[in-house]
Amino acid sequence: MWIPTEHEKYGVVLASFRGTVQHGLPLEIGDTVQILEKCEGWYRGFILKNPNVKGIFPSSYIHLKNAHVKNKGQFETVIPVEDSVITEMTSTLRDWGAMWKQLYVKNEGDLFHRLWHVMNEILDLRRQVLVGHLTHDRMRDVKQHITARLDWGNEQLGLDLVPRREFSMVDPDEISVTELYRLMEHRHRKKETPAPASTHHLFVHVKSLMSANLGEELEVFFHIYDGRENRPLSERFFVRLNKSGLPKSPEKTERQCTLFVDLGSSDLRKDVYIVVHIIRIGRMGAGEKKNLCSVQYRRPFGCAVVSIADLLTADSKDDHLLKVYACNTESEWYQIHENIIKKANSRYNLSGSNTGLAVALQLLHGDIEQLRREYMVLFTRGVSITRKLGFSDVIMPGEMRNDLYITLEKGEFEKGGKSVARNVEITVYVLDIDGQVLKSHVAAGSGEPGGDEYHSLVLYHNNSPRWAEQIKLPIPVDMFRGSHVRFEFRHCSTKDKGEKKLFGYSFVPLMQEDGRTLPDGTHELIIHKCEENTSLADCSRYLKQPFSKANLPSNNQTLKGTKESFWITSFLCSTKLTQNGDMLDLLKWRAHPERINDSLSKLKEIDGSEIVKFLQDTLDTLFGILDESSQRYGLKVFDSLVHIINLLQDSKFQHFKPVMDTYIESHFAGALSYRDLIKVLKWYVDRIVDAEHQDHIQQVLKASEYIFKYIIQSRRLFSLATGGQNEEEFRVCIHELFMSLRFFLSQENKGTSPVAQTQAVFLRTFPAIYGELLKIFTVREVAGFVRETLGSLPTAVHADCPLEAIKLQCIAKTVESQLYINPESRCILLPVVLRVLQAHMQEQRDLVMCARILTSMLSLIKKEENGSAEPVVSEEVELIVESLLGVLLRTILEISNRPQPAGPAMRLQFQDVTGEFVACLLALLRQMSDRHYQQLLQAFSSKDDLRDFLLHIFTVFRILIRPEMFPKDWTVMRLVTNNVIITTVLYLSDALRKNFLSDKFDYKVWDSYFYLSVIFINQPCLQLESFSPSKRKKILEKYGDMRVMMGCEIFSMWQNLGEHKLNFIPAMIGPFLEVTLVPQPDLRNVMIPIFHDMMDWEQRRSGNFKQVEAKLIDKLDSLMSEGKGDETYRELFNSILLKKIERETWRESGISLIATVTRLMERLLDYRDCMKLGEVDGKKIGCTVSLLNFYKTELNKEEMYIRYIHKLYDLHLKAQNYTEASYTLLLYDELLEWSDRPLREFLNYPMQSEWQRKEYLHLTIVQNFDRGKCWENGIILCRELADQYESYYDYRNLSKMRMMEASLYDKIMDQQRLEPEFFRVGFYGKKFPFFLRNKEFVCRGHDYERLEAFQQRMLNEFPHAIAMQHVNQPDQTIYQADAQYLQIYAVTPIPESQDVLQRDGVPDNIKSFYKFNHIWRFRYDRPFHKGTKDKENEFKSLWVERTTLTLVQSLPGISRWFEVEKRELVEVSPLENAIEVIENKNLQLRTLITQCQNRQMQNINPLTMCLNGVIDAAVNGGLARYQEAFFVKDYIMNHPEDGEKIGRLRELMFEQAHILEYGLAVHEKFVPQDMRPLHKKLVDQFHLMKSSLGIQEFPAYVRASPVHFTNGSPRTCRNSVPSIISPDGGRGVTRRSYPAVNRYSSSSLSSQASNEVSNITGQSESSDEVFNMQPSPSTSSLSSNHSASPNVTSSAPSSARGSPQMAEKHKHSRENACLSPRERPVSAIFPNPLDPAQRAPAHQIGDTTLPRSDPNLSAPDKVRPTPSSWSLDSVKEGAPSFSDSVGKLLCPPVPPRPPYSAGSSAKNMRSQSPVPTSRSPQKTTVPPFTPSPTECQSASLVSNSPVLSGSYSSGISSLSRCSVSEASGTELPTGDHPPHTLPPPTTLPNSISSSSDEPIRRENKTPPPYSVYERNNPRRPVPLPHSLSIPPQTDPPALPPKPHQLRTGSMKLDGTADPRVPRPRPLPRKVSQL
Secondary structure (H helix, E strand, C coil), X not given: CCEECCCCCEEEECCCEXXXXXXECCECCCCEEEEEEEECCEEEEXXXXXXXXXXXXXXXXXXXXXXXXXXXXXXXXXXXXXXXXXXXXXXXXXXXXXXXXXXXXCCCHHHHXXXXXXXXXXXXHHHHHHHCCCCHHHHHHHHHHHHHHHHHHHHHCCCCCCCEECCEECCHHHCCHHHHHHHHXXXXXXXXXXCCCCEEEEEEEEXXXXXXXXXXXXXXXXXXXXXXXXXXXXXXXXXXXXXXXXXXXXXXXXXXXXXXXXXXXXXXXXXEEEEEEEEEEECCCCCXXXXXXXXXXXXXXXXEEEECHHHXXXXXXXXXXXXXXXXXXXXXXXXXXXXXXXXXXXXXXXXXXXXXXXXXXXXXXXXXXXXXXXXXXXXXXXXXXXXXXXXXXXXXXXXXXXXEEEEXXXXXXXXXXXXXXXXXXXXXXXXXXXXXXXXXXXXXXXXXXCECEEECCCECCCXXXXXXXXXXXXXXXXXXXXXXXXXEEEEECCCCCCCEEEXXXXXXXXXXXXXXXXXXXXXXXXXXXXXXXXXXXXXXXXXXXXXXXXHCCCCCHHHHHCCCEEEEEEEEEECCCCCCHHHHHHHCCCCCHHHHHXXXXXXXXXXXXXXXXXXXXXXXXXXXXXXXXXXXHHHHHHHHXXXXXXXXXXXXXXXXXXXXXXXXXXXXXXXXXXXXXXXXXXXXXXXXXXXXXXXXXXXXXXXXXXHHHHHHHHHHHHHHHHCCCCHHHHHHHHHHHHHHHHHHHCCCXXXXXXXXXXXXXXXXXXXXXXXXXXXXXXXXXXXXXXXXXXXXXCCCCCCCCHHHHHHHHHHHHHHHCHHHHCHHHHHHHHHHHHHHHHHHHXXXXXXXXXXXXXXXXXXXHHHHHHCCCHHHHHHHHXXXXXXXXXXXXXXXXXXXXXXXXXXXXXXXXXXXXXXXXXXHHHHHHHHCCHHHHHHHHHCCCCHHHHHHHHHHHHHHHHHHHCHHHXXXXXXXXXXXXXXXXXXXXXXXXXXXXXXXXXXXXXXXXXXXXXXXXXXXXHCHHHCHHHCCHXXXXXXXXXXXXXXXXXXXXXXXXXXXXXXXXXXXCCXXXXXXXXXXXXXXXXXXXXXXXXXXXXXXXXXXXXXXXXXXXXXXXXXXXXXXXXXXXXXXXXXXXXXHHHHHCCCCCCHHHHHHHHHHHHXXXXXXXXXXXHCCXXXXXXXXXXXXXXXXXXXXXXXXXXXXXXXXXXXXXXXXXXXXXXXXXXXXXHHHHHHCCCCCCEECCECCECCEEHHHHHHHHHHHHHHHHXXXXXXXXXXXXXXXHHHHHHHCCCHHHHHHHHHHHHHHHHHHHHCCCCCXXXXXXXXXXXXXXXXXXXXXXXXXXXXXXXXXXXXXXXXXXXXCCEECCCCCCCCHHXXXXXXXXXXXXXXXXXXXXXXXXXXXXXXXXXXXXXXXXXXXXXXXXXXXXXXXXCCCCHHHCEEEEEEEEEEEEEECCCXXXXXXXXXXXXXXXXXXXXXXXXXXHHHHHHHHHHHHHCCCCCCCHHHHHHHHHHHHHHHCCHHHHHHHHHCCHHXXXXXXXXXXXXXXXXXXXXXXHHHHHHHHHXXXXXXXXXXXXXXXXXXXXXXXXXXXXXXXXXXXXXXXXXXXXXXXXXXXXXXXXXXXXXXXCCCCCCCCCCCHHHHHHHHCCCCHHHHHHHHHHCCCHHHHHHHCCCCCCCHHHHHHHCCCCHHHXXXXXXXXXXCHHHCCCCCCCHHHHCCCHXXXXXXXXXXXXXXXXXXXXHHXXXXXXXXXXXXXXXXXXXXXXXXXXXXXCCCCCCXXXXXXHHHHCCXXXXXXXXXXXXXXXXXXXXXXXXXXXXXXXXXXXXXXXXXXXXXXXXXXXXXXXXXXXXXXXXXXXXXXXXXXXXXXXXXXXXXXXXXXXXXXXXCCCCCCCHHHHCCCCCCCCCCCCCHHHHCCCCCCCCCCCHHHCCCXXXXXXXXXXXXXXXXXXXXXXXXXXXXXXXXXXXXXXXXXXX
16 A cells, blocks of 8 residues: 655665556666655655656665655655755756757867866765765865856856855845845856956976086076066075986975965066076086096086066966076176176077976966965975065964075185185085084075085186075074074185185174174175184184174274175064064163153154064053053053054055954953043044144044954953943043044035045944944944934035045945844934935935945845844834835936946946845845835825836836846846746736726836736746756746746736727737747736737727737737747637637637738748758748748738848849849839839838839849849840930930840840759648648759759758659548658640740740740640550550649749649540650651751751651551551541541651651761661661551652752741741641641640750750760750659550650650640641742642641731741742632642642642631731630640650650630631631530630730739739730731830739739838838
């Protein structure tokens, strides 16, 4: 049975548990668990990091820990009972762990490794703390180290600053806000600016001396030298080196490392140096032979110098190689370092180019104790300390030092009978009083231990040697008296023996008779001569002699006159001995009472360091004198005491204050002194007002703290001794003293007067007296003294008086004193303090000090609140609120709105004072209870006052919420702030409801309230979702989710507003929307219903909610682009509001609004997702287009629309889609007019007129069209601009524009353009973004992009998508799948503009533009078998499913892809299919033959390949298969309706044979020799083919001279009448007609594209590959064929793929894919006889008898020439003239037809149709005609599809079905042709008429150059703008019609759109502002 646990609440997992049992909770080692219940060895509970998942686990896996339980019960929280530092470490390391891994992922290797080391270090330290074996000090150090590391890591990872006190975290609820602020500030500061250290130390480590000429031992001396004063600053550090230049004792590191300690900041200058002297120990001369002498001498070697300033930059322990210089002359040795510093090169030189001293140097900062902790290794392994000469900047009491430094300066010696000068060596000894040598008391420097003697340098042959060697004599104080130093002088011989002969000595005693030591300075000593063997052991013999020339008696001339002298400099650094006689006189005052007066007077002149040495003795002396003769010396003793007290204020001696305090507490014995001290002090105070000189009095007052200490201690001693006698007298004295003080303070003076300055001095020291007074007086008495003293200060002082600031400082110290802490005294002092504070804050003076005072006051209140003095505290809060709350709010407002000061220091101070006032305000508000709020609100006398207060406090709260209010990592402080704000707001909202509703409604206050609430909810530190789980949990446990609380408050306040809500609509929509976008479900549920309320009130007010809608839409865009909102929000918004409006009367319009907003959200969310970094451009562009269209069509938001136009434009430019960029910018251009209206600055546009902006846009668009090679479109804009310039007579720009236009024409003709491929892409499945989901698009591919590449690109853009392997329409399961499916295949464009494409003589460069621009429709063919498949002949059942896709906008446009708006499906029967295949092949053959004849082909291979392909296929059964399939009796019987088509197929077969025969003839003419065998084979096979077709002779209509071109060029016929056998030219005559609809629906072969391909390449794909022809200018037009969909190819039946007719499946597929109705290869059924004068021979005209292809089209309809026109006539250009009679002919019923002569008319010919024609094939006159709507339609539908199954690519064209048969309306025939009516169109069941359900697209044949013009309509039936429209023409023009025949000034739309198409909402003309 499960029992709730009592004590087992918290544990750590010892081993991982998989949780495989039922209800098991998986655990990982190290997890912490909270235990709820237990049962037989199992626990039930949860892991603390995931408290929602509960489960069971074995108790043996858990290590239990003691824990403290809060809130016992369901929501209990468990806190482990352990050191808070341990707890913090554990939780911090857990947080870091997750972030540390992320650093690795983000590739931040440096921080990753550093953090790893720190984490390991913390874990190690944690172990040490847990084990608990550390000493108290060590534990403290470890904790300090841990917290420093934790803070470092938190800072690096951007985590929060943790407030700490004594290393443990502070709970913000347990201390006052002011204290919290101080802790945070302290930690922040510490982090920011470490205080610069005042003491510095230099670490030196000698490594080695590198030199070529060593071989002797060396001594190296370091010291620090002041180059400015030319004196050493430190003693010397001494290192011995061996013969190799390495330290002699490497094992003793203290002998090679030292620390030069106590350098002041002033010593780190450029002219302070480290000087190194190197001495060699060896022979006299460096090069002497070894055997000369064995005696060793100390001789100069070299010197090195380095400036300390150079080390400041290198803080690391860098190794320095110091250059060593040698002295040129030994006599200069003593100043070699000065010469090096001065760079006196002549005096020294480099001792060797490679001589250098390797030394590690490092500057360390801080006091020595701190260094011991930080650089523990340094001190533990040993380092010698090298001291400063003299005391450091700060003298510490207790420091023991007694060092005498003697420098051997120089000597003057006589020759002593020698011919050369002496080599003098000095030996130094120290001897005690008994004449014994003091052992180890002569030191050459630190580093080496002291010796018994010291040997100086020897300078060679020098009678005036200068050594400048410093030695140190560390003699104990007690041995100083009677000791002396002896200097022995010896001459060192350089002869064989190398003896050292004594010739004299000097000595100097260390202490004088009177106890003074040897004075500092230079002393000239007497050299006493002696013999070589003189014994100096008995020193008493020479000590009686004089030692110094300075104190020789005047009568001793003999010694005075001697030339020989020895100079030394001495310097004593002692804490116990003095050289000052006055000091000694004072201390021995009893011995000489008559000198007391003098001694006391001289005390002020004695050096401070001498006084502090003997501080206690001096004080004893002073009080001894006072006790004995107070009357006589009282004033002087008092002055001396004041001098000493003030001496201790000096920074150098401030550390001696504790010495004086100890003296007062423990050694002071002057029980009677207090009377004299009070008396003298009062005497001074009484004289203040009258005294002229205040300096001395100010000194007295400055010392008043210690004077009072002496007074109080003296009184206490007296009371103890006497049992409290004279108490009253003492109190009276003190009261009188205070009265004198009050009188002096109450004097009003100018701020600069001496008395005012004296007042200031007293106020500075006054607070220090409180503590002393409290030792004798009660708290209330002292508080009374203070209140009266402070109250006596004059109040009416000028604002700028410095005394005011001092007064405030005094108050501050008072508040911080022990006195104020006591509640009894606080209630006495508080009114005084508040009065002063209020006055200063109202005048905004001394705010820093005011903040400090307030902070101290409020932190005390917090402390007391935890105690028992609740009523007192409440009273204090009340007082503070009453006097300071208002002024505090005003102060914060003032300082927040001030401009920040410039200097960094000032700015810091400014920042601090704001922060401190804020902390004070928060602390005060946090203290306030219900009662305080009620009293506060009742205290306002009028509504206006209350209103101002509320406005103030709301504004201040808004300031507090600002991100810059506190540093970024102060989350703790921010949360406390927010907690206080929300509590206060809850109190104040009642006041708002009670006082400012109904008739007293005040908009400003309510607005301020709502505004505050909104920014409160939105502030970053409350967005818990962005925090780590542990941090979120902590915040929720402590404060809850404050956003939800505030949201509920907003909602309830909103509900209270009633009809006043209208004041906030629409103003509050944006802010509330921002709140609802916060991802907190509860908050959203509370806030979203407010929108329903707003809609309701707006509906009541104005009958709609347009305002609400507009505002919602505007704000949504900006908020969502900032990253707010998500899919959940969209759903929630939709569902909540729909539910709310169910019962409303305005439900319909409400649903519409909600739907619009929801749809906008979908698009905005998609847009945001797409715009993320790393997304591909295609997705971004598609999404932007979707959003842009939504803003325009659905929302009519012009400004947003324009913004997104420019975003899209930028995306296009980035992706180098220049054409699309132009179309995009054109959208904006079109919104502008050519007017002079001024436009405001907008986006990147300056303020300018509408005309200027439109001009700029035009030029930019033209430039982009040029870059995108869309020159035709640029030309139109150039013309429009030219018109504008012309109308303004701006000929300069007009000229430029015309030149630009001309250059664009040149580019069209000269530059190559790539022809793009088009691909249809279907996006299926719910995982796609909204703008793509379950839609299909057609996309314009990139240059050279084929299907495979495109497919790969799409899969890269959508990496999770699955490519569908079939082309069938997907079913619903795919649509609804939770996945992404892509279906991609290539499609063929159907050009709109036929007239240019079908006109003969138009260069391909021009045509290529019209083939691939302004394409609305695309098609795709899919072969399939219907019914049973005949294995012998697949053609019987091979059908084609033709899909035509219509887009919402034409390509190219503002995007590379557009959505498919409509798809049409048509099935093409096998017979129609066969007709198409053969028609295509015929056209291809004609084209190649033409090119060959006209020598347009560089070789004949393409024609060879084509002929071979057709003939070979035919022989092997190609055409025979068709015969078998369709010419058999069964088929004709079963399909009686196909009679005409069968006839047509037969005609085409004959036509093909005829063309082949003619082609072979041409081939024979041009075939090269090596290809002759192939040609012969082709001819043989052709005869076989003819016989297989049953052709012995061609029918008469075929036979006449086949396909011969007189003029050789298909383009020669430049006039508007086509050539006869041109695919266009000869179709005007009707023949036996099968219904035209079928004819066109099934086989309208728009041959334009293929025709062009044929013209350009004249080859199939395989030939293209095999023969690699030279491309003509538009070879790129091959592009779209190579990627015929593999899906399609594979879908063809295998047998079809293998059939002979399909042998060319791998060849260029455009040869059969892109034929337009105008270019179909047909036979001319009737001849067009020539004028007799120009009649050609019969064989030339004969082929006019080829069969016609198009039964129902009039000649004018066919009149556009094409590049592949078959000009079989011999007419020269410009002179066509045909017989009128041709037009009157009727068609004979059936072929075969007899041959006829060249001149005969066609009356023998039979038509294929019994219907008489209404059209004339005549070339000379063309009736005026207007294309009918449907005719226009047909003309514009051109197919270009390459997507054929490769298996039948030689024939089957995947072309669009276009019903042109209904095309003809009525036309005026020429001359005597009566108008005829066409038969009514009949439609096959499987055909679909294009014109039946499609409105007119355009009036003319040339589409506009950009689909932008159709953009206002979702569909296309918008006619051209005036600027681009072309009037109906009477004669077809000889050249392609210019697209800009009639220009108007603007490019606006025609209004003749189809009425059936819904128009979008018109844009308002507010565009003028943009």
